[in-house]
Amino acid sequence: MRNTALVVSAHSADFVWRCGGAIALHGRRGFDVTIVCLSYGERGESARLWKEEGMTLDRVKASRRREAEKAAAALAAHDIRFFDLGDYPLELDREAKYRLVEVIRQVQPAFMLSHSLEDPYNTDHPYATRVALECRMIAQAWGHNPGETVLGAPQLYLFEPHQSEQCGWKPDTLLDITEVWEQKRAAIECMEGQQHLWDYYTRVAENRANQFRRNSGGQAGGREARYAEAFQAVFPRTVDGL
Amino acid sequence: MRNTALVVSAHSADFVWRCGGAIALHGRRGFDVTIVCLSYGERGESARLWKEEGMTLDRVKASRRREAEKAAAALAAHDIRFFDLGDYPLELDREAKYRLVEVIRQVQPAFMLSHSLEDPYNTDHPYATRVALECRMIAQAWGHNPGETVLGAPQLYLFEPHQSEQCGWKPDTLLDITEVWEQKRAAIECMEGQQHLWDYYTRVAENRANQFRRNSGGQAGGREARYAEAFQAVFPRTVDGL
Amino acid sequence: MRNTALVVSAHSADFVWRCGGAIALHGRRGFDVTIVCLSYGERGESARLWKEEGMTLDRVKASRRREAEKAAAALAAHDIRFFDLGDYPLELDREAKYRLVEVIRQVQPAFMLSHSLEDPYNTDHPYATRVALECRMIAQAWGHNPGETVLGAPQLYLFEPHQSEQCGWKPDTLLDITEVWEQKRAAIECMEGQQHLWDYYTRVAENRANQFRRNSGGQAGGREARYAEAFQAVFPRTVDGL
C-alpha cells in the first residue's frame, strides 16, 4: 500500500507557498499527496485579476483553478480537488464538512497539512484549520457512515503563515526541500497573479534552510541545506527512539 | 562511532522516574548514555533517610549515590557522574559549569535530556535546565578551550516533571518503553527512600502508553504500547520527511 | 433551599470519567446535582457498539442512555437530562441554547462543570464549554424571558480532559473524592463500551490524590487522600479569607 498525505488549503494558492516543497518531496518518497482547495481565493487573493477590464467571478475562478492545477502538476501531486466553497469569508456547512470527511477517509493520510491556528490578517486560514481538526475527528468516528474504514490518528502539521509571529505559530519541524526546490519554484511561478510573493517565499525557503543547518549543527554549521520549509505539529509524535 | 546521549539530572533520582525508560531503550539501540547528577538530592529529596537516628549529610549522600549507581546499572547506562554540588538550592559557579561543558564535549551527545523549564515546587529543576542550555551554548563556542572539538546542535528533551500542568510542560514526543519496562521498574525500586513514588510513576507510564496508542491510532487504538515516557523538545527537528 | 450544581457534558459518558467524584461527593454534601448530556456520543464514542452486527444509530443511543442513567444513579445525581443533539460534530442552534438556558435557570447552580477550553482531539469538548459560557451569560440577562429569575454568577469549573497538557488545561483545584470512590468506580463500570478507560481514569484519580497530598503538605506528605479529581476554575473566587 502506498503512503498518502492530505493538504487542506483555504485558497487555491496557499499550498504552493506554504508546503509545495513537502508535496514534491513526499511525491519523490513514494507518497500520494492529495490537495483539497476549499476555495479558489477568487475574491480575496486575486487582486491582479480583478484589476483587468471586464473581469467576472467565474473567469477569476477559472484562472485560479488553472494556475493551481499547473502548480500541482509541477509538484507531482497525486490529486487536487476544488471544493469551490467561496472565500472571504470561507464557510463550510455540514454537507461540505462531510465531503471533506469523505476525502479524508478515502485518502487515509499518514499526515495532514493545514494553516496556522491563528491569523488576524486572514480569518479564512484558521477557520480552515479548525475545520480540518473537526473533520479529522468525524472521520475517526465509527458511527459516521458505519461500515466505512475509520481514520487512524494522522499528525496535523501547520504550515507557515505569511507573518509567522503575528499568528502564534512556532515551527518545531524543519524539512530540507533542497532536492525539490526547482519544482517548488516552478509551482510558485504558476501563480501569475501574485508575483510579489515569488521572491518573498524564495527568501523564506533560504532562511529556513539556514535554520535547518543551525539546528542540525549549531553555529558551526550542520547539514548543508539550501531550501527548507517549516512546520508546527499539533499532536505529539509517537516514537521508538529520540 | 557509537551514538551517545546525555542526561542532566538535578538530583540523583530524577533520571530514574523521568527518563529511565529512554536510557534503557537507547542502551539497547546501541547508544552510550551518560548521566550527570548535579547533586544527590541529599537535603531535599531524602526525607526518609533523615528520619533515621543519627543520620549525617555524608551518610545520606553515600546512600543516595549507591541507589543511583544501582539504578544506572539496572538501566544499563554507559556512565554516571556525580558532581556533588549540593541541593535545595542547587547552584553552579563558573567552574562547575565548565565541568559540565567538559562532559558535554566528551560525550558529544546526539541528544540531551533535562527538566522542565518551570517548576514552582522545585526551583532546582528549572535551574538545572537553564544551566544545561547555557553549557550547551558554551560547548558550541570555538573560543572555549580552543582546539577541542566543539559541540554540534543536539536536541534538548525536557522530561516529565511531577505535576506536569503546573510546570508549563507540554509533551510533544511519546516514547514506547514497553520492551524495557522491567529495567525501569527495577531501577525505580532501587530508590528505597521514595517508595511512595514507585506506583505513581508506574501509573504515569501506563497512562502515557494509553496516549501513545491514541496518538498512533486514534480512539480506535493504535500500536500496542503498555508503558511510555513523554518528552518536550526545545528545538525544532531537522528532517527529510514528515 | 438546597444547594445545586450543574454538569454540561458533551457526550453521555464524559461526566463519569471527568467529574463523577465531584457529583457523588456533593450529593453527600446535600447538593442536587443535575447533569445535561448534550449528546449520547453515539457516533464518536461508541466504537465497540458499532462493531456489533446490525447496529443502528437508535440502538447505540438507547444503549448509551441506559449506561449513563445507571452511572448517574450510581453517583446519586439528582437529575440527568439528555438533549440528544448529535455528536461528531455537536452543534447547538439557538433553540437548543435556549433549552440549556432554561435548565440553568431552573437549577440556579452554585457552580457549573464542563470541558476544557481547548482540545485538538475532540472539537465537541471545547464547543460544549463555549456554549456553557454563552448560555450562562444569556441566563444572566434580565431581558431574556423577562420575569424569570435571572442567574447569579456561578463558578465554571473545567474538568479534566483526556490528554491534559495538549488541551491547555491547568488545574487549580484538587478535590478529595476518597470517600465516594466506590461510587465513582461503580459509575465507571457502567460504561461497558469503554472498558479500556476504566483503569486509565482510576490511575488518574490515584495520581491526582498524590498531588492532593503534596499540595496540602509538601513532599513530607499532607492530608491522606487516595483518590482525587482536578479542576480549573474560569472565574476568580470571591472570598472572606485566603
Added chain:
Amino acid sequence: MRNTALVVSAHSADFVWRCGGAIALHGRRGFDVTIVCLSYGERGESARLWKEEGMTLDRVKASRRREAEKAAAALAAHDIRFFDLGDYPLELDREAKYRLVEVIRQVQPAFMLSHSLEDPYNTDHPYATRVALECRMIAQAWGHNPGETVLGAPQLYLFEPHQSEQCGWKPDTLLDITEVWEQKRAAIECMEGQQHLWDYYTRVAENRANQFRRNSGGQAGGREARYAEAFQAVFPRTVDGL
C-alpha cells in the same frame, strides 16, 4: 480629505465606557469618527429598565438608542449607526457582515476600535471583535463588490474590557484624554441605566492616567495627565522612527 475612524461596539453603551475619550479626542483632532452599535444591549445590559413595570423589548431598545445617541453627541462623534442585531447572544449572518463591510468601505477608517479577543463573562464582546477582523478582511478583497474602493490596512485597537486580566487583554497604548474628559463624563452620564459604572470607569481613567505618567516619565513622574484610556493594538505599527 478628512481622517476617519470606526468603532465596532457589541452593545450600545460599550463605546462610551471603553473609548469615549478616544472618540472625543479624535473629533477635536479633525477625525470623523463613526460608531456602529451591533445591538442595543437590550436584553443583557439593561437590567434597570427591565425592572420597571410593563417594560417591553421595543421600549428598552428605544431607551437604549436615545441614551447612545445622546452620548455620541456629547462625544461629538461624526455618525452612529444601529444594526439592531440582538444581543445575548449577538449573531451576524452573512448579510449583516456585508452590511458592516459596507460601512467599513464607506468610512475607510485610519483605525478601528473594538473589544478584547477574549471575555469569559460576555461572549458577545469577543464575537464582535472576530467579526470586525473578518469584515476588515472582506473589505480588503478586490473581488467583494468589484469596483468599490477596497480597504487599506487600518490598525485594530482593542479597547478595555471590564475585568482586563480575565480577558487576556494587555494594553500597549495609553492615550491622554484629559482635555476631553468633561465630554466623556457627560457621555457616561447619559447611560442612566448603568449608574453603578459611572464612577468605576472614572476611576479606571484616573488610574490609567497614573500609568500614562509613569510610562512617560518613570516613578519620578512624566507628562501630567489626569485621565487616560488604554488600548491593545492587534497589528504591528509601520513607522519612520522609533
Added chain:
Amino acid sequence: MRNTALVVSAHSADFVWRCGGAIALHGRRGFDVTIVCLSYGERGESARLWKEEGMTLDRVKASRRREAEKAAAALAAHDIRFFDLGDYPLELDREAKYRLVEVIRQVQPAFMLSHSLEDPYNTDHPYATRVALECRMIAQAWGHNPGETVLGAPQLYLFEPHQSEQCGWKPDTLLDITEVWEQKRAAIECMEGQQHLWDYYTRVAENRANQFRRNSGGQAGGREARYAEAFQAVFPRTVDGL
C-alpha cells in the same frame, strides 16, 4: 495553635498597597501575620525624601522603617522584620536566603504572600518572588538544619503589581476587605513619601470591590463589597468541596 501567614515584601511599602487589607483582615480572623521587608526601598522608592536637602542613605532608611512600622501597627500585624538587604537591585546571597528560610520555619505560615512573577518596571519584585519560592522549597527540606520542623505546603498568593496587565498577573481570588478598609487607608497614609499613590490604591480597592460583586452575583449584583484586594494563587488548592 494560632493560624499564621507570612508576607515577603521586596521594599518596605509594598505590603501596604498590595496586601494591607489581607493583613488586617486575617489579624481579625485570629491569624498572626508576619511581614518580612527585604529592603527599605531606600534607593528606588523614596524619591521625595531624596529631594530633601542633605539627605543620606541612613536617614532614608530610618524614615522608611518608621513609616513601615507605623503601617504594620495600623494593620495590627503580628510582627515586621527588616532584612535591610538593599534595593535597586535587591540581591540575596545564600546567607540571606537561609535567614528567610529560618523565618518561614518559625512562622510555619498557612499561606504566604509576595509579588507577581514578572514586572518589567521593577526587577526587584519578581526577584523577591523567585526567592520566596526557593526559600519555601528549602524550608521543606528535611536535610536543611535537620531536626527543625520542616515546612508543609503553604499556598503562595501573588499580590497586585502596579500595572497588572504588564506583569502577566491574573487574579483568581478576590478578597473582601470592606470591614478593615479604615485600617488599610490608615496604613496607606503612613507612606508620606508616596502620597501620589494613596488615591491610586484606593481606587484599585474600589474597583476590585466592583469585580467582587460581579463575580459573586453577576451584573445583577452579588454580595455588597466596597473594598477588595485581588490575588493570584501559584499552587492548586486542595479542597473538600467545590
Added chain:
Amino acid sequence: MRNTALVVSAHSADFVWRCGGAIALHGRRGFDVTIVCLSYGERGESARLWKEEGMTLDRVKASRRREAEKAAAALAAHDIRFFDLGDYPLELDREAKYRLVEVIRQVQPAFMLSHSLEDPYNTDHPYATRVALECRMIAQAWGHNPGETVLGAPQLYLFEPHQSEQCGWKPDTLLDITEVWEQKRAAIECMEGQQHLWDYYTRVAENRANQFRRNSGGQAGGREARYAEAFQAVFPRTVDGL
C-alpha cells in the same frame, strides 16, 4: 538638546544585524545613538577566526573590535563603547551593572534597544536584556548616586533574534530603513567572520519590508518600502492620538 538612543548589544556584532538600520536612520533624524557592546562575542561568535592558525583570545577581541568600530562608523553611530565582559557566558557583576547605569544616565536615551526576552540557542541574549531592564530601573532610582539626573521612562525595543519564533518574540513595530539600507549593508559587510549571515539578514530586511507594505496598506500594497527592521516594545506607548 539632541535626541539620544542607546543600544545594549550582548556581543559586538549583534547591533549590526538586528538594529543597524534603526541606528543609521535615527542618526539621520538627528539622534545621537550610543552602542554598548557588553562583550566582543570573542569566544562564541568568532568561529572563523578561531580556525586560523595561532589565534589568541586577544587577537580575536582586537579583530572583533575593529569590525564593530567600522560598522558603527558605517552606521554613523554617535558612540560605541566596549565593556569587554566576556561571552559564552556573559555575566555582569554589580560593578559592571553600575557602569551600564552610568552610561544610561549620561545618554538619557529617548529609547533603548536590546535582545529578545528568551533565546534557547543563546543565553547571553536574554541575559543582556534582563540586565538592561535592571539597569534601567537602577538609573531611575533617586537614591542611586544622589544628585545625578535620574532616568525618565524610555521605551525598550527588543530587536530581532536569529530564529524569531523560537524566542517568543512578536514584533509590534516595523521600521522602514530603505533610505539607509546601503549603510546597513556596508556595516554588515564589516563582519568578515560571519559572511554566512550577510545574505540571511538582507533577506530578513526584504521580507520585513513586504510586511511593512502589508501593514500599511493590506494585500493591495501600502507604502513602498524595500528594507525594514522589526521590533517588539516592552512598555506601553503614551500617545496623544491613535
